[in-house]
Amino acid sequence: MFRGMPGGQPIIILSKNTKRESGHHVQIGNITATKTIADVIRTSLGPRAMLKMLMDPMGGIVMTNDGNAILREITVKHPAAKSMIEISRTQDEETGDGTTSVIVLAGEVMAAAEPFLEQKMHPTIIIQAYRMALEDMIVWAKEKYSIPIDAKNEKEIETVVRSCLGTKMLGKWMDLAVHIAMTAVRTISIEKDGYKEIDIKRYCRIEKIPGGTIEDCKVIKGVVLNKDVTHPKMRRRIEKPRIMLLDCPLEYKKGESQTSLEIMKEEDITKVLEQEEEAIRKQCDEIILLKPDLIFTEKGVSDLAQHYLHRAGITAIRRCKKTDNNRLARVTGATIVNDTCDLREEDVGTQADLFEITKIGDEYYTYVTSEKTTAVTVILRGPSKDIINEVERNLQDALNVVRNIMQEARLMPGGGAAEMALAQALTEKAKSIQGIRQWPYKAIARALEVIPRTLIQNCGGSTIRQLTALRAKHAQAEENWTWGIDGITGQLVDMKQLGIWDPLSVKLQVFKTAIETAVMLLRIDDIVSGTKKRDGGDAAGAGGGGGGGMQQPPMME
């Protein structure tokens, strides 16, 4: 890049391959990029959401209306677009739901800044106003526009799960899905030092088995593994089994790579084999001493060990995953033991009710179940892999929603009511703000309206008429704050009647992430991109500060 010097030669500062954009350009570019991403998934919001079908380079397809799942599949180049995709992932990890809303809102909040930038308002002013608005929104959402519910009341939680699933494909099997989500989360929640621990990732496993119909999906209290016994004659059904969990191999130790054994005499080879046999026999004896009915190991089980174990009436299952073993430990009460010589009576698990192997489709599945357990497996069936994958994503949303409510039992009205109520409150407060900050502050109120507006749009309603009516409804009286849009008909309704409620934690996360991201992107006024050559860059690289030999990664792709 060249910078002119009055009258003299140009001074070269950045290398030839480096591209630099700065100032106003960058901000407008970022706004366009975020708006584009928001436009991609705008139609996937609400109960009349459209599905997207995405194809990857390998020819696989993904069918979904989950915001995060859509964005995960598309590749973008612009850095701002990349951070938009990132926030949808954050939202998914934090709360599991609201991944579409957060993108739509962030896009709108960015767009709201455009006229101010055009008028040469400094980004810092806009950012301050945005921050102020966010703080006010959080306070109001917690204090004024949310209601507490009783986390123990099944019916109340059910309504929330219903409104979450109402926007999904799985909504067609609503009763089943609600039942699965509620049972699963209720089972895995445990009280731990006065705090409710609900670890969905670790203790609620989803096993997807193509075939059958969606009605066959069910929750199993316990663990289900895609495994069969190692020896065909071992028992495949044991009631009240004594279970042992190992993470050591029951076979001869393989040497490190390139180990060689030199044998001179013929008897020696027999001796080596005998020693191996002896070692395995010792391991098996140590196991048999404790009389387990069933052992699981993360490693292999040799033919010889199988023989000894079978003779002692013990069923063995090998090569379990670490995570499955941990879950088995939770179900059975057993401790995972690393060496058979350390085995003690306390390590044997006795809490499982039943061990059974059944055949589903062409494959064998091991069930270890217990009524009192705190680990579950959800079995998903369905006509095709793509459908089951979407069912899984939907169920994850539902599971997370149940968890969120059990941990923080406050709800905000859905259907754009919460957003409209906050918009109304912001508009009121803006009147009392001095100076130019009131304009971007007020712009947040307009941006929030994007949620009800999109809901109306997606069911084919008349946006201007309905949105004006909704605005008027909220302005009319304070107690109208639960009025929103019925996402199916596009009419105005009271959410108390329609029964659409979203968890407060999901909504708060949406507001925080959307506005914080917009703030971050507005702060950027320079994008430098380019590659540094391996051999130390151009000769004119001196202005960069680093000098010749230093190799730095490119700042942005």
Ligand SMILES: Nc1ncnc2c1ncn2[C@@H]1O[C@H](COP(=O)(O)OP(=O)(O)OP(=O)(O)O)[C@@H](O)[C@H]1O
């Ligand atoms: N029956 C309904 N009528 C009106 N609005 C509804 C209805 N059901 C859900 N909503 C609203 O739709 C929005 C949620 O839509 P959706 O579930 O498609 O997206 P998301 O939760 O933001 O993202 P995702 O579920 O993909 O992670 C919420 O604002 C919710 O209040």
Ligand SMILES: [Mg+2]
């Ligand atoms: Mg949702």
